[in-house]
Amino acid sequence: MIFRARRFSLFLLFLLAACPQLPQPFQHDAVNPLLRLDGRAGVVLILESNVPRTFATALRDSLNRQDVPVFLEGAPQDAFPLRLHLRKGTERAGLVELEMFWQLHDAEGLTIGHYDQLANVAASDWEKGAPSLMKRLADAAAPQLATLMPIEDGTRPLVSTPSKPADKQLLILEFVKGAPGDGNEALARAMRLALSANGIGLIEQAGPKAFRLQGQASVAKAGSNSESLHLEWRLLDPNGAEMALLELDGAVPAGLLEKPWGPMAGEIVASTAIELAGLIKDAGKKP
Incomplete structure (x- = not known):
């Protein structure tokens, strides 16, 4: 059975301020977990x-x-x-x-x-x-x-315990295509960061036990001053069979995506990464 999820929004207004508020469907309440590690070594x-x-x-x-x-x-x-x-x-x-x-x-x-x-x-x-x-x-x-440094003495909130390396499910992000500007690189980097933070081991070359992830973006004109952004994340199991397709749709101001994506990419992928990590972990528990 293939898991499919899709989110829609009629219009997204990204404020070009120093700390923009991200509208739906890319807005989320999820907190990326940190691995519980001792950072006193520097x-x-x-x-x-x-x-x-x-x-x-x-x-x-x-x-x-x-x-x-x-x-x-x-x-x-x-x-x-x-x-x-x-x-x-x-x-x-x-x-x-x-x-x-x-x-x-x-x-x-x-x-x-x-x-x-x-x-x-x-x-x-x-x-x-x-x-x-x-x-x-x-x-x-x-x-x-x-603030990124993981510590053990309670002075920084920690929300999860680490998986042992042998217990981590492995994944290779094969590609992200179709995004304008630096979107392909920004989305790929952000997805790797988010999946790592959610306990998934990212590798560079596919192995016999590795899941595979493919990202596809497309942009279409949605009006005189806006564009429609469509994102697809396709998850394949270690045998190459498709096991999930997660899609996001929304409109953005025309020309925005030609500019550097920066932190916006991380906000866009955060909730999707959590869903993907859950699917991968659940699949890894099956015999």
Whole structure:
């Protein structure tokens, strides 16, 4: 039997403010669970080559002030990898928009937390790694990144206990296609994060026991000032048989999806990821 679910909305208005409220059907009350892990070992910082080296030291100092040990090299084995994926926009009038996507991983390489940071900065200051700019960006990120650290002493609410690695159901996200702008990449990244947070093990290559997930997006004109967004998430069992199709439909302001999706992608996939994780776990219990 194939599980099918579909959600509709007549119109979605995404407010282009710093913290937009997400309308139905993408609005949700779900809270992504964190793996119950001890983060006192600190993090090892992994930056892409297009990030100034001075930013690494600035972030180390800022996180140290948040009581998070940071290692730029020679990290202990139980330190958590903290990765930064940077996308730099087109320079305009000497300014450039930075989209900084942070991911915190556990010892198995599974993502257990993420934070998206946006900033408009002077292009020349970024390129030369100006200390004042590096400190400003690091000080803005550090409090948010510190909250991602899993701890055991009760000072941070924890809503679930971890699955043992052998108990985790494995999944490969094969593709996300059809979304405009950076939507394919943003939706795929957000879905991986959400599924990892819900106890599903994400892998890069299909194995004999791995479930498979395929994402398909399409956009159609819905009026003079709006477009219709349709999303399909197709879940296949380890034998390649379709076991679920989850669909979402809604309208968005025309041209919005051509812009960077950023945190919007995470909000869109959150509830779907919880449904998918439940289906995968239930299927994994069957003999």
